[in-house]
Amino acid sequence: MPIEFEAPKPITQMQFMLKTVADEMMRPKSRYFDEHEHEIPWDYIEFMHMAMKAAGGSSLAPHENGKKSEQKEKRPPIGYQMIAAQIEAISYGDLGMYHCLPGGGLGAAAVHAAGTPEQKAKFLARFNGEKPTFAAMCITEAGAGSDNSAIRTRAMLDEQTNEWVINGEKIFVTGGDKSFTEYKKLGKGYIVIWATIDPSAGRAGMRAFVVEGGTPGVKIVKLEHKMGIRVSDTAAISLVDARIPFDHMLGSPTVEKSTRGFKGAMATFDATRPLVAASGVGVARATLEFLKEKLAENGIQIRYGLPRQKLTSIEREVIDMDIMLKSAWLMVLKAVWMADNEKPNALEASMSKVKSGDVTTRITQKVVEILGPLGYSREFLAEKWFRDAKITDIYEGTGQINRLVVARQILGYSGSELR
Numbered sequence: 001m002p003i004e005f006e007a008p009k010p011i012t013q014m015q016f017m018l019k020t021v022a023d024e025m026m027r028p029k030s031r032y033f034d035e036h037e038h039e040i041p042w043d044y045i046e047f048m049h050m051a052m053k054a055a056g057g058s059s060l061a062p063h064e065n066g067k068k069s070e071q072k073e074k075r076p077p078i079g080y081q082m083i084a085a086q087i088e089a090i091s092y093g094d095l096g097m098y099h100c101l102p103g104g105g106l107g108a109a110a111v112h113a114a115g116t117p118e119q120k121a122k123f124l125a126r127f128n129g130e131k132p133t134f135a136a137m138c139i140t141e142a143g144a145g146s147d148n149s150a151i152r153t154r155a156m157l158d159e160q161t162n163e164w165v166i167n168g169e170k171i172f173v174t175g176g177d178k179s180f181t182e183y184k185k186l187g188k189g190y191i192v193i194w195a196t197i198d199p200s201a202g203r204a205g206m207r208a209f210v211v212e213g214g215t216p217g218v219k220i221v222k223l224e225h226k227m228g229i230r231v232s233d234t235a236a237i238s239l240v241d242a243r244i245p246f247d248h249m250l251g252s253p254t255v256e257k258s259t260r261g262f263k264g265a266m267a268t269f270d271a272t273r274p275l276v277a278a279s280g281v282g283v284a285r286a287t288l289e290f291l292k293e294k295l296a297e298n299g300i301q302i303r304y305g306l307p308r309q310k311l312t313s314i315e316r317e318v319i320d321m322d323i324m325l326k327s328a329w330l331m332v333l334k335a336v337w338m339a340d341n342e343k344p345n346a347l348e349a350s351m352s353k354v355k356s357g358d359v360t361t362r363i364t365q366k367v368v369e370i371l372g373p374l375g376y377s378r379e380f381l382a383e384k385w386f387r388d389a390k391i392t393d394i395y396e397g398t399g400q401i402n403r404l405v406v407a408r409q410i411l412g413y414s415g416s417e418l419r
């Protein structure tokens with residue numbers, strides 16, 4: 001299947017529509033929600049839910065009904081490409097508000113990667129309901145972030161009731177509050193908790209559990225105050241003797257002598273890392289376009305096509321940023337194209353995440369610098385985009401960790417051989 005460099009028509013149409021959403025609905029509220037951390041943007045959530053339903057799906061997750069797309073035989077699959085383009089376009093509007101988009105997010109991605117067909121049918125269908133519904137994924141713990149195989153959250157089977165009993169603490173859960181707390185305006189969401197069912201089995205003991213919103217014994221203990229993406233809730237969650245139905249453990253209940261559980265977590269990231277990369281490209285594009293507008297207002301046009309030595313230093317900086325941005329986007333496209341065509345994409349997923357993390361951080365920082373004191377001022381959103389953008393290089397594997405993944409893939413080392 002050849003890679004097409006022209007975006008298919010459904011994607012360009014969607015980009016056109018989301019540009020209006022970004023300009024009319026997101027940007028005017030960006031500063032407000034940045035300054036009113038933890039306020040929930042209900043109007044935006046409800047509007048986006050209705051808009052996505054009207055467009056034929058109420059969440060940015062592929063194959064939500066557990067079946068493959070029926071369009072597959074008729075034309076090349078573009079499910080992930082579409083999602084990446086949507087996320088890029090929405091993050092161009094506001095990276096924080098992108099995280100408030102209703103849908104399954106990382107939680108549904110985990111179900112998709114690690115669930116049985118029955119579990120996918122059961123846990124993915126709800127995002128198409130009447131009310132906006134969220135899901136989140138919780139791996140990170142104090143002491144288990146980059147090395148998430150070190151998690152201590154424990155799930156034990158109560159054989160009398162045939163329920164899992166989970167105890168532990170999770171931190172930095174994106175959307176944890178909207179997924180777990182039973183807000184009247186939202187449908188019933190869930191959080192996916194990664195826990196060990198056998199600490200002596202190491203990675204092979206890791207399993208994911210779907211914990212329904214409102215489950216007794218589970219508590220949102222804190223919402224983080226953050227540097228950027230402040231409208232996105234980032235929760236710390238405690239679980240004390242939380243009882244979960246037996247069939248809410250994703251995949252096989254037996255501890256096999258394999259790292260299947262851990263691989264489920266990694267497969268989730270193969271799907272989502274290119275999407276994080278896409279979100280970074282969106283905020284970097286917003287920042288770069290803003291700079292070009294401000295330069296144009298001051299009579300400075302970038303003279304593309306002139307030899308480099310004839311350009312001013314600012315023009316060279318802008319062109320270098322154009323190149324960085326385009327190369328980051330091409331790496332996203334390769335990773336999602338592979339996912340769409342069911343090719344293993346662990347290498348490309350991590351590469352796209354590394355590239356986007358670097359590019360996004362550098363572009364937003366450089367734009368603040370070029371804009372001078374006004375770049376640092378709250379009068380413009382540039383300083384906010386600079387703060388927001390850094391997250392691209394942190395969650396779903398830091399830049400360093402994704403570089404390790406890339407090196408392992410290229411050199412053929414395992415996680416224990418190269419760490």
Ligand SMILES: Cc1cc2nc3c(=O)[nH]c(=O)nc-3n(C[C@H](O)[C@H](O)[C@H](O)COP(=O)(O)OP(=O)(O)OC[C@H]3O[C@@H](n4cnc5c(N)ncnc54)[C@H](O)[C@@H]3O)c2cc1C
Pocket residue numbers: 106136137138139140143144145146147171172173174175226234391394395396397398399400401404419
């Ligand atoms: C806003 C936000 C949202 C998040 N959302 C989620 C979520 O929804 N679900 C979830 O489970 N987690 C989430 N996280 C957690 C995030 O994935 C972790 O913060 C990240 O994986 C890093 O782990 P850590 O914080 O424990 O840092 P550490 O692992 O302690 O790393 C600290 C530093 O050391 C470096 N480092 C660590 N190991 C190595 C190594 N072997 N080689 C080189 N350098 C290394 C890291 O790159 C980093 O720079 C979120 C975090 C933030 C900030």
